[in-house]
Amino acid sequence: MKIYAHRGVASLYPENTLVAFQAAARMKCDGIELDVQLTKDGVPVVIHDETLDRTTDGTGWVKDFVYEELRKFNASYKFGEQFGHCPIPTLEEVCNFISHTSITLNIELKNEIVSYPTLEEKVYDLIHSYKLKDQVVISSFNHESLKHFRSITKDVQTAVLTENTIENTVDYILNLGASGYHPNFSTVTRELVKELDRCRIAVRPYTVNEPQVMQKFRDWGVESVITDYPQLMFTEPLR
Structure with missing residues (x-):
């Protein structure tokens, strides 16, 4: 079973920062999940919330700042001086980092609340x-955005991201041209995993933070899990 570090190693490092992604690489994670939005001047940046308030020392909407303004905010302020000043990274900075590794990058398009024309x-x-x-999988809760991305290219994998169970799951995924399914872990059943596996659809549940749930999914043959605690996979005694 492959391990994707959710927003980097978010349990130990400032989420969605280069230091968190570098930590995931040191842990030899198979993948990194991150979130992408656009600045006022159209720069793709890596941040989860549509506003700055929770994860940085700034306040306001990401879309209302040009990137040079965003760089001034510290994405590690909750960690005190431990990591110094960690700016919100650009997607280009992350792509440059990933290009020197074998890590898979799960890019979530964060456009279900704020519409970002040209994000795809x-x-x-x-x-x-x-x-x-x-080396990339594109996911989004905005399934129209996934469809639009598929109209741009069919060379990059896409995955349906969902909080709730989807009826006729296989047909729904295939109709979007996707090859992956990223459900809330609580909605995953053994039967669903088997069904998707038969159709060669990769299942990558989020956010799997309990060792016993990780082990259950491993036993079920789940392809990957997305977790804040990739370190548990290396420190907990799994069967």
């Missing part, structure tokens, strides 16, 4: 520029 195109351009098409 800008993300694809960076994937193409850094030759990462075989």
